[in-house]
Amino acid sequence: MGELASLDPEAQKILAKYDQKRAATLPLLHLAQDKVGCVTPEVEAWVSKWTDVPVVRVREVVLFYSMYRQRPAGRHHIRFCTTTSCVLMGSEKVLGYLKKKLQIENGAVSADGKVSLEEAECLCACEMAPMMQVDGKYYGDLTEKKVDEILEKLK
Amino acid sequence: MTEPILSRNFNVPNAWKLSVAGPRGAYETARKVLLAMKPEEIVQTVTASNLRGLGGAGFPTGKKWQFLPKDNPKPVYLVVNADEGEPGTFKDRYILERDPHQLIEGIVLSAFAIRSHKAYIYIRGEYVEPYQNLKAALDEAYAENFLGKNIFGSGWDLDLVVHRGAGAYICGEETALLNSLEGGKGFPRLKPPFPAIVGLFGCPTIINNVETLACVPHILKNGAEWFANLGSPGNGGTHLFSVSGHVKKPGVYELPMGTPLRQMIYTHAGGIRNDRALKAVIPGGISAKILTAGEIDVKMDYDGLKAAGTMLGSAGVMVMDETTCMVKMLLVAAKFFAHESCGQCSPCREGTGWAYKVVQRIYSGEGDLRDLDTLLKVARNMEGRTICVFADAAAWPIQSYITKFRKEFENYILNHKKAGAVHG
Structure with missing residues (x-):
């Protein structure tokens, strides 16, 4: 989680913009994917922690949208x-x-x-x-x- | 044609920066209006201008704003639909990337009109460069106090957040967009309640398209009558038409509502490439029913295209010349809808998948003449049976391509039939 922990300050800034925490789900997934390269189970757990959205719901979101990847892309x-x-x-x-x-x-x-x-x-x-x-x-x-x-x- | 209005800065270098847009008049109207007009007066002016939602549905904007409940204790949200995704459409990208201050000024005025203190722009995730310019413009607007607290000393506050989507066409549907903005899957909601009553986070919400909001400063600057007179009766203003496909000069054309389609193709877009013959035109994005070459003497506005049995939709005009294979184009459309169905309603989830498979079978040379009626039956069973209009939009290309080019489909099936094919 070290890589993700470094994103915590940015995550806090994102959360501050929204009226409800769960609304930060998409931007947090974008942020973490840009850093990690894809959406791993660790990323899902990290987003869940920040948004109070159950991990299974985060995963549903990841699978729904075409821009979230479960395997790394090329460079x-x-x-x-x-x-x-x-x-x-x-x-x-x-x-x-x-x-x-x-x-x-x-x-x-x-x-x-x-x-x-x-x-x-x-x-x-x-x-x-x-x-x-x-x-x-x-x-x-x-x-x-x-x-x-x-x-x-x-x- | 009058002077360009919405597109006046499109070819001005760096007009997305305030240092260029400012001297060209950005925020001048907002500054005057916020200090001089009451919100109700703005709503009245926009209503009188005959501005209609330019995202596709064409709903009168002022009327939509008036749906907001009076005496409402909850916050009111303005949500900007920048999730441009309708195949054949690229006009909002031009505003977002080349003149974002025009949009932000429209948001400031519109949020003031509906008494909203919080606005969200939902921008398509793939729009990376437009996002970067929009974000830079937003930061500049905050720095100059065109956003934030006590804007222009009017005592009125507005926060604006840019929210990126993540790749799902359905999120352009306004209630799917709300669910997506709230952090969920982009599933459309049942209506009623309409978003004006129960929208974002359960609060009254107005959702407007990018181009629609970009019109608002011009209406308030020049008056409702001026705007209404630019267009055709009941269809105010100009419109950014996205013209692509087999024309000599594809691009965004700002033209008055009601401009004849023939003129758009042959005069503005330079005619058909290599001077070939025209075969067909999709007038309003992939969902709009196709027009044959003999049907292009129509006025390009909501009412004109409705009378022609199709729709203006997103004003994405896709032109096909005589070399186009309609079977292939239906395959492309069917693939699109099968890929983008959100899967919430069975008739759409199953119907789009089934239709795609049948068209694939025809395209690969294993089709049967009976497949055409099967497709029409699938389309009929999708129409009007789902939560949102996506299924209807998926049905319309099937119906219009096959009905208007039936002979071509039949010949294709007969000529491509592989020896020993199992179907019929």
């Missing part, structure tokens, strides 16, 4: 949009290329631990379709060449 996480406008603009071809290049399927981490891939529903950037999100940043008008350039810049 860089890619969300690749697979919904309407991206498909219209040729996302399937680019996604196929990306998978082949990384040699992984949806939900997996590359063998070197560098990149993980998640097929996402609409990320609401259809004007730049096909698009993907790498570590929070949006990249659009993707082509195979552009994917090469983006991946090369990742450390």
Whole structure:
């Protein structure tokens, strides 16, 4: 719990913003996941402690939302949009290329631990379709060449 | 077209910073109004402006505000729905990322109007860059006392908290959003009671979309009549239309309510890429019923699209040219709804999963002509039978794609039938 204990001051600040403790569940999960890399049973217990929400309820929340992970992602996480406008603009071809290049399927981490891939529903950037999100940043008008350039810049 | 209003700062570099937005007029209206107007006067002005909720439902904003109970002892909350997730829609992202002070000013004015001292912005979890700009703007607004205690010396306090979602489309539904904001799963609530009576933490709550609130400073600055006259009858103002797909110039277009769809596609968005023929248009996000190329002479407002048998929804316009395979597009839509159903109601949880499987079967070449009627039956049994409108929204693409492109679906099934397929 040492890693999580270091987040206690930040947790207190978050709790102070909300009218009820349980409302801090999502932000505390975000905070702990960013630190630990995924939501472990320890993280769930830590969130439960701060919010007074039973661990089983915290777990329900973790499982409900797509952004909480139970296993660590790669050093860089890619969300690749697979919904309407991206498909219209040729996302399937680019996604196929990306998978082949990384040699992984949806939900997996590359063998070197560098990149993980998640097929996402609409990320609401259809004007730049096909698009993907790498570590929070949006990249659009993707082509195979552009994917090469983006991946090369990742450390 | 008149001067841009909501989008006036979208292409101004660094307009998300107060140092740029301030000299361009940010918070000027709030400063005047908080010292000069009574809350009821603001509600009356917004009601008279014909502003309608721009998140998708199109409910008159002033009327919604008036649902709040009088003589209420509990705190009143303003919750801002920034959980943009409707496929084909990206307008709120532009406001959040490029002009967050416009939104915060709208929140200050609207919270004052409904006598709320606490507001929450629920922003989609994947919106990392918009969140960063919004958070920076919020910190600046606090530092300048545009938020916090005794704002502009008016004696009125407002706290504003930005709350990040965690990846669930359903949280854009306002009561699911409340459950999520309270720390739970995003399950929609039964209505009534409506949130204006029993909302966040059991207290009276108004939930408004980002763009809706961003309109409020402009209405109070220029008057209700000005705003009402910008749009079409009963549909006040301009609207940020998200246009994407097979057009030459995809993007956000601020146009008057009621702009003809044909004009939007061929004039504003530059027409179809490679000058191909148009096949179909989804006018209001993935949930809206599709229009064929022959049906685009419609006015883009709530009433116009309703008359055309579809809806304005989130004003996410997705354009498909003649090369588009409708079976594939239905597969994409069915996958989306199956993935995003919250699972609370059986007709939706089972129906979306079943529909996806049947469309997958057709797409993979193992379909049967009877599958089309099965899909329509599944859709019919989802509609109107659940707590929220998600199931209805999942049914509409199935019904409209198959009904309007039946021949294409039938040909696909017959032409792709694999030798020895077991179904029929």
